[in-house]
Amino acid sequence: MINLWHGIPFKRIGYASQDMVQKLDRIAVEHERCRAVISSSKVDTMAMATSFYPLSFGEIWNTGLPRNDFILRDFDRLPADMQAEAARLKSLLGSRHLVLLMPTFRNAQEDGYYRFTDEEVASLGDWLERNDAVLGIREHMADNARVFTRQLESLGPLDLSDAHFPNVEILYRLSAALVTDYSSCFIDYMLTGKPAVSFAYDHDSYLLERGGFYDLDFIFPGPVCHDFQEFRQALETLFEPRTEIERASLEWKRRLFFDHVDDGSSARVVEKVRQLTDCGGMGRPVANMQGQS
Template sequence: MKLVKKVVHGISWRVAVFFRRLLARCYNTATQKILYPLSYRKYSREAVQKDKIVFLEIRMMELTDNFQRIYDALQREGKYRFTVCCIGSELASRGQQCKNSLAALKEIATARYVFINDSSSLISCIPLRPETKVIQTWHACGAFKRFGFSTAQKQFGGSYKQLMRFPLHKNFSLVTVSSPEVIWAYAEAFHMEDRKEDIVATGISRTDVFYDQAAIAAAYEKIHRLVPASRDKKVILYAPTYRGRVAKAYSPEEMDLEQMHEALGEEYVLVFKHHPFVKNRPVVPESLKDFAIDLTADMTIEELLMVSDVCISDYSSLVFEYSLFERPMLFFAYDLEEYYDWRGFYYDYAEMTPGPTCKTTEEMIDYIKNLDTRFDRQKVVDFKNKFMSACDGHATERILELL
């Protein structure tokens, strides 16, 4: 009887998965092959407005950091009219996303410039007018874990055929990156191998804030207010990337907080910044809340990078930004082999990372307690010069010059 139930359950699960995938394919075909292209053509009957700029936010429902500095700088120039279009792919229902997409297409159809900083089936499925230029200011620095066409045949991505049928990286007129070193990786990810001249190392706009002394001072004031112990102790930032797929993203919970507290609590506080895709964040035990504090909802990642004395991450591109401060970082990559099979990397992980790869809490504690003798600043400087050479506080200016 148990065997029968197990077989029935297995068949039911497979049937459910089959129908979910079938519905997704039908929805994608209906919207990306029919509804969106036809709507764009209809709206394109109007002339392109030479002073119109659209900022297209794919995941969120507000203007995010990478756009904000560009938006503010353009607004100061006073030459353009702006429209912010938000799709809400991680927040809105599928029906609402469709409505948001149609509203965005109406604006995009008559725009001179469209700024985007993420993957977008909406931009990729339309017959873009030659007068309209799409500027991809990708949200991440450097080139760490694979994305776009680079994930073809990996578990994280679809097949090459699927990526071509429902493209996410198409119609980009210009792509801005953090360094000449990574142009090849973005050319591969965006299927732009024959257009590498359109991938330009301007720097990433949001990194300009790391050269703003007033912003840094404000970040210190903020963490001192939120975490009073940080006035007298050093700050360890733990900012892991998410695991699983975006819709069900979760944070790793392999770090032994009790051990960290016992070994480092006299000298450090530990702050968490979970990935924005993670809806249900791990809860810090009540007994450790004087040492371990979740600041995900209270401080931006930029603010936390500014004020942290040590950064622990794993596969997140935030380590590129953190290298600008030339401070110690370590990599809690307890599942490195599995993650390689899941998504993969653009560079050899062990050779690229400018800090130790740790698989246990004990290894991290040992390194942090011996920073004076083990931290190699030059390794971080070399990493910064290789992957962040264009991020010098003037990225926004260079991006605007290209317009």
């Protein structure tokens, strides 16, 4: 099994996650079933090696993530289902700018998400109207609370859940900006070069719960806002052109996470698998629960 994972993690995952300390034995057994795990850069390789213990550093393949091929590939080379999704989304948008709202999952569910006041909702509505924009909400697939969808219903947001748009890469391609908190989608979104804002209203408590591999302020490709006032101010300049310093900062952050900025990650994974089969290296010793091989 070659584990393609589902993104480039900002939050700690697997063996490195603070909320998994009681399950490390089970996690290690699960990881041993993998022949390899892929990564996106040298920095990401170190994070994945930490997360997927007891796999060795050499069993983390820095191929890039196949899913990101669909962010960078020419549109006419995308699969037919993705092109159909894009056409459907374009018809919903019309001439409006799409602002993606993609919060991460919280263990507390209903009690863990931000509660907007009526004044704050009205303020967001005013900003959307002035910028000819519409909010598109894609809450985490494991989230059952749907707090943001219910709270912001009066703004007429688009339902961009995976039930309607399975391929998030299409949302990245057609959006004008991203609003998130700590979701690792912001790392993939760097490939688009479009603006992003982090509404990190529970920064300290959330990172105590999960832990992060990096300092959010250090790597996020835009402003990190800790309350609604900061968030509202960040929105006012969201669509302004980046300064030369801001462009250089984005490029530096992108280099941290992407050694391959192309649409060839799938091909590199295939080539690595071919190398295994060519040299007869598909198998490897697997340790049992007692650590004997």
